[in-house]
Amino acid sequence: MFDFLEGYDLLGAFWVTVQLAVFSGIGSLVLGTILAAMRVSPVPLMRGFGTVYVNVVRNIPLTVIIVFSSLGLADIFGITLGAADDFDALSFRLAILGLTVYTAAFVCEAIRSGINTVPVGQAEAARAIGLNFTQVLSLIVLPQAFRSVIGPLTNVLIALTKNTTVAAAIGVAEAALLMKEMIENESQLILISAIFAFGFVVLTLPTGLILGWVAKRVAVKR
DSSP states (O other), X not given: OOGGGTTOOHHHHHHHHHHHHHHHHHHHHHHHHHHHHHHTOSOHHHHXXXXXXXXXXXXXXXXXXXXXXXXXXXXXXXXXXXOTTOHHHHHHHHXXXXXXXXXXXXXXXXXXXXXXXXXHHHHHHHHHTTOOHHHIIIIIIHHHHHHHSHHHHHHHHHHHHHHGGGGGGGTOOSHHHHHHHHHHHOSOHHHHHHHHHHHHHHHHHHHHHHHHHHHHHHOOOO
């Protein structure tokens, strides 16, 4: 029944998907945190930049961002991220860059919602004892904000894992590209679709369950 799978690196394709999700997740968490800090900054220019970034990027289709990363950055501007002679590595890194830029907008909004849950009195008390904005944000606000948004961030991570399929548009050898190849070569459309759907469930379901449990354990009691 599954003889047609011979000759296809199914596990390898899903491993590329996992790498895309992990590296993009880390990058988007860092960039999203910076953007969230900018959105609540007392500096109007930083607030304006953060607001424009979020509202523009999250309303652009991910496919457009991924394709621009390849055709725009690499082909037009010559940005190769240290992989000029290796097309596969270049596509992989550009896909991570595109996914990070896109997902960071959603991470930013999730973290900003967590910042808004922290009582204003805590920040005011911190400023009263002489802490500056950066210290208040890093020592008082963000630790509590992260604890309250693990659930929303989990949803963003799950969406990111599924969004990695868009990387197939620029030739990254992840699960969606292999699925396309198998459907073109084999007459097993339903079975192939079921296999890949099951693979993504295996990736995302445990993530949701584990991080959901973590969210309950570290939730801020108010």
